[in-house]
Amino acid sequence: MPLAGVPEILVQQLDDPVCRERNTSWLLARFDQADPVVSGNKKFKLHYFLEEALASGKKRIVTFGGAYSNHLVATAKACRDLGLRSVGIVRGKGFAHESHTLVSCRSYGMELHFVTREDYAAMSSHPEIIIPLFDADQDVLVPEGGFHPLGAAGAAHMLDSIPFHNATHIVCATGTGTTVAGLLRAAKPAQQVISVPVLKSLYDLPERLATVNPGIEKLPVVFNQYHFGGYAKYHVPLLQFMNTLYKNTGIPTDFVYTAKMMYAIKDQVIQGYFPEGSVIMALHTGGLQGNLSLPPGTLIF
Numbered sequence: 012m013p014l015a016g017v018p019e020i021l022v023q024q025l026d027d028p029v030c031r032e033r034n035t036s037w038l039l040a041r042f043d044q045a046d047p048v049v050s051g052n053k054k055f056k057l058h059y060f061l062e063e064a065l066a067s068g069k070k071r072i073v074t075f076g077g078a079y080s081n082h083l084v085a086t087a088k089a090c091r092d093l094g095l096r097s098v099g100i101v102r103g104k105g106f107a108h109e110s111h112t113l114v115s116c117r118s119y120g121m122e123l124h125f126v127t128r129e130d131y132a133a134m135s136s137h138p139e140i141i142i143p144l145f146d147a148d149q150d151v152l153v154p155e156g157g158f159h160p161l162g163a164a165g166a167a168h169m170l171d172s173i174p175f176h177n178a179t180h181i182v183c184a185t186g187t188g189t190t191v192a193g194l195l196r197a198a199k200p201a202q203q204v205i206s207v208p209v210l211k212s213l214y215d216l217p218e219r220l221a222t223v224n225p226g227i228e229k230l231p232v233v234f235n236q237y238h239f240g241g242y243a244k245y246h247v248p249l250l251q252f253m254n255t256l257y258k259n260t261g262i263p264t265d266f267v268y269t270a271k272m273m274y275a276i277k278d279q280v281i282q283g284y285f286p287e288g289s290v291i292m293a294l295h296t297g298g299l300q301g302n303l304s305l306p307p308g309t310l311i312f
């Protein structure tokens with residue numbers, strides 16, 4: 012069932028010469044257009060946490076993220092829209108200036124708490140670090156990136172918002188693995204789910220999937236070599252790819268997630284990974300606000 016309040020998602024066909032030559036269709040589901048702030052996959056991953064807060068009368072969402080986190084700003088806006096308060100626990104202390112992302116979070120009423128990288132990393136095993144910020148009677152805790160079975164259950168609804176299609180492959184960028192977990196839950200048996208990790212060392216994806224998809228053993232195909240040096244790292248060819256894609260199709264991508272996914276698809280089409288007749292459904296998971304951290308003029312959009 013489509014989630015309430017989520018419009019039907021536009022699916023765009025890319026006119027790519029290599030795809031034409033290989034008799035392959037490349038579709039892009041524009042989840043970035045569903046909401047400019049609660050962008051892409053984030054509305055879906057948050058859905059059941061927000062529902063739990065509203066159903067139980069809890070007043071606040073407490074969550075975690077870095078200074079440029081799409082998840083933090085999405086949570087801040089989604090909470091404001093529902094009349095919930097929000098708290099963001101931010102990785103890293105002593106920034107010289109506050110990122111555009113954190114400024115947006117505050118503008119939606121999110122209360123920010125900064126913790127050292129060491130404390131942030133230790134939080135999952137040392138919950139006492141967040142206890143002073145957390146009130147079990149009032150708060151719903153959302154792990155970083157919605158990494159929890161509830162997050163995956165929400166992400167599973169993404170495919171319900173796409174109009175009828177005959178995709179043979181469904182592709183998404185992967186950070187925490189929550190979204191790809193949801194896609195594995197929802198994809199038809201004949202559809203191959205493909206993950207493009209944007210981190211260099213996402214070696215534990217199978218364990219991550221087992222955590223958020225308990226009892227489900229399906230695994231994605233992983234295109235592992237498109238992280239461009241690691242999380243939020245990039246090389247000039249990635250930026251050139253983004254500008255060329257925009258010039259040819261009008262599609263904006265973000266350098267942290269969706270550009271790496273689109274680059275991976277293009278490269279794998281060229282290398283012949285996809286059999287003749289494939290219909291590739293790429294998911295544009297949004298995140299365009301992240302591009303504001305690039306030097307001005309880097310991108311043509």
Ligand SMILES: *Cc1c(COP(=O)(O)O)cnc(C)c1O
Binds near residue numbers: 082156188189190268
């Ligand atoms: C958060 C995010 C992802 C990663 O989703 P996970 O569920 O953490 O794997 C992918 N794309 C964009 C644009 C994102 O903001």
